[in-house]
Amino acid sequence: MPMPKITGTDVACSVFQAEQFEKTLGRPVIAENCHATKFINGYENWFEKLTGIDGNPLEFQELMKTKNNILSKKVKNGNMFDTNSLRFMYNHLQNRFLNSTKRPTYAYIIIETIYNSKCNYCDMWGTKKGDQPNTEEWKGIIDDIRSVGVISLTFSGGEPFLNRDLFELAGYAKSKGLYTMVVTNMSLFNDDWIEKIAQNFDFFGISIDSTKPEIYQETRGVNWLEHTKQSVHKLMDGLASIKGSTAVCAMVTVSNRNAYEMHDILQMVFDDLNMDCISFNLLDPKGSTTAKDFIPTEDQIRYYRQTILENKKIYPILNSTRYLEQSGNYDYKCNPWKCVHINHEGTLIAPCTFMNEKRFNLRETRLLDVWNQKSTQEIYKHYDACRSCNLGCIAETAWSTYDLDFVIKENFMGMILPMWKRIGERNHSKLKQENGLIRNHFYERKSHSKNESHWK
Ligand SMILES: C[S@@+](CC[C@H](N)C(=O)[O-])C[C@H]1O[C@@H](n2cnc3c(N)ncnc32)[C@H](O)[C@@H]1O
Ligand code: SF4
Numbered sequence: 001m002p003m004p005k006i007t008g009t010d011v012a013c014s015v016f017q018a019e020q021f022e023k024t025l026g027r028p029v030i031a032e033n034c035h036a037t038k039f040i041n042g043y044e045n046w047f048e049k050l051t052g053i054d055g056n057p058l059e060f061q062e063l064m065k066t067k068n069n070i071l072s073k074k075v076k077n078g079n080m081f082d083t084n085s086l087r088f089m090y091n092h093l094q095n096r097f098l099n100s101t102k103r104p105t106y107a108y109i110i111i112e113t114i115y116n117s118k119c120n121y122c123d124m125w126g127t128k129k130g131d132q133p134n135t136e137e138w139k140g141i142i143d144d145i146r147s148v149g150v151i152s153l154t155f156s157g158g159e160p161f162l163n164r165d166l167f168e169l170a171g172y173a174k175s176k177g178l179y180t181m182v183v184t185n186m187s188l189f190n191d192d193w194i195e196k197i198a199q200n201f202d203f204f205g206i207s208i209d210s211t212k213p214e215i216y217q218e219t220r221g222v223n224w225l226e227h228t229k230q231s232v233h234k235l236m237d238g239l240a241s242i243k244g245s246t247a248v249c250a251m252v253t254v255s256n257r258n259a260y261e262m263h264d265i266l267q268m269v270f271d272d273l274n275m276d277c278i279s280f281n282l283l284d285p286k287g288s289t290t291a292k293d294f295i296p297t298e299d300q301i302r303y304y305r306q307t308i309l310e311n312k313k314i315y316p317i318l319n320s321t322r323y324l325e326q327s328g329n330y331d332y333k334c335n336p337w338k339c340v341h342i343n344h345e346g347t348l349i350a351p352c353t354f355m356n357e358k359r360f361n362l363r364e365t366r367l368l369d370v371w372n373q374k375s376t377q378e379i380y381k382h383y384d385a386c387r388s389c390n391l392g393c394i395a396e397t398a399w400s401t402y403d404l405d406f407v408i409k410e411n412f413m414g415m416i417l418p419m420w421k422r423i424g425e426r427n428h429s430k431l432k433q434e435n436g437l438i439r440n441h442f443y444e445r446k447s448h449s450k451n452e453s454h455w456k
Pocket of ligand 1: 121122124156157158159160183184185206207208251252253281282283284285286287288291
């Protein structure tokens with residue numbers, strides 16, 4: 001009997017369908033005619049990076065047609081989706097096409113609410129420490145986070161490094177196959193962190209508010225600029241020397257204090273500090289009682305948008321073009337089941353921290369059980385079309401849950417690949433020293449000082 005064939009419109013689609021049919025038919029199915037080649041030009045190693053499978057991407061379609069290829073072996077061994085990219089595709093397709101329990105892709109743990117600064121646009125430092133899970137309880141929660149389908153786990157706060165278990169918990173999450181992320185103000189950085197960061201975190205976000213000490217002071221209530229810069233220098237040199245693959249990202253909250261500083265911030269982050277990537281978020285006025293005094297004006301938002309869009313061709317900027325073009329007025333459907341929100345007490349907040357409709361204490365009830373209950377799924381479903389948040393991160397993750405074109409063109413080609421390339425350059429000493437500045441010669445530099453800009 002001839003082997004059944006599945007024709008797909010893209011890589012994961014036909015592979016995914018073939019896998020589903022294999023399960024139904026109980027015999028092998030070939031996936032063919034994937035349009036893999038359309039993503040290849042200029043990204044010779046993309047296939048290997050995406051799948052973790054050795055091989056020339058140009059041979060992909062041929063590979064898929066052979067009976068004993070690496071991919072079909074992976075299907076047979078049940079470990080086809082052992083890389084984050086493939087698991088991401090699996091979640092995406094299952095959530096879109098199968099009417100079953102939703103698979104969240106992201107998880108967000110507020111690991112500590114306590115803070116060591118009093119930021120003007122954030123009230124979190126006022127929250128009490130609370131009754132927190134111990135290390136073993138957190139590990140149990142992380143096990144379940146992985147089991148419900150999560151791929152990327154972010155630790156935030158408060159200041160997450162005030163939690164002394166953070167490295168251990170991140171290492172544990174990574175050992176379970178989660179992509180580990182953190183956002184920190186870098187105030188507690190120590191030289192002995194470098195190896196621990198490389199081992200335990202895939203993504204290391206550092207808040208950078210300004211290039212000016214007085215703005216730092218005004219925004220955070222403390223001027224950490226010089227300390228942060230020195231720490232970042234040490235971290236970047238250290239990671240390059242051990243060829244660490246952690247992506248170090250500047251996290252910039254755009255306010256009326258720093259909106260016109262965008263060129264200087266880019267220059268500091270990439271040319272001086274030699275960081276791997278940058279991500280911008282427009283200030284959310286709901287962040288604190290004083291946040292409204294920091295809202296950027298329309299003109300400032302226009303300036304920020306144009307500057308960052310222009311520079312997206314030059315630097316690894318982890319904001320999509322769609323996000324930048326829609327700055328502050330996002331058109332999206334939330335699908336909040338895409339992200340599991342857990343607070344510092346180990347409580348799942350459904351459907352999200354903002355709506356806070358139902359709370360589940362994950363030290364008493366397992367996340368796995370709670371998540372699979374119909375009533376829980378219904379809470380999330382009720383908010384499918386919600387768009388109450390004007391936060392870029394909510395909109396971007398929403399687009400990635402239902403728009404495969406966005407995932408490939410914006411997430412993968414527009415952000416992940418440029419970031420990987422920059423990390424590769426950093427680790428292979430290809431960042432040139434010019435006039436005292438380290439420059440990345442992968443990017444053709446264009447005018448980027450405010451004076452040279454054509455901004456009017
Ligand atoms: C809440 S902090 C916690 C992590 C860490 N303590 C820090 O300062 O990076 C995480 C990120 O949220 C940003 N943030 C705080 N308040 C915000 C607001 N009202 N709107 C947008 N971003 C905000 C911070 O600038 C920071 O980059
Ligand atoms: S858009 Fe709605 S459901 Fe989504 S995170 Fe914001 S408040 Fe929650």
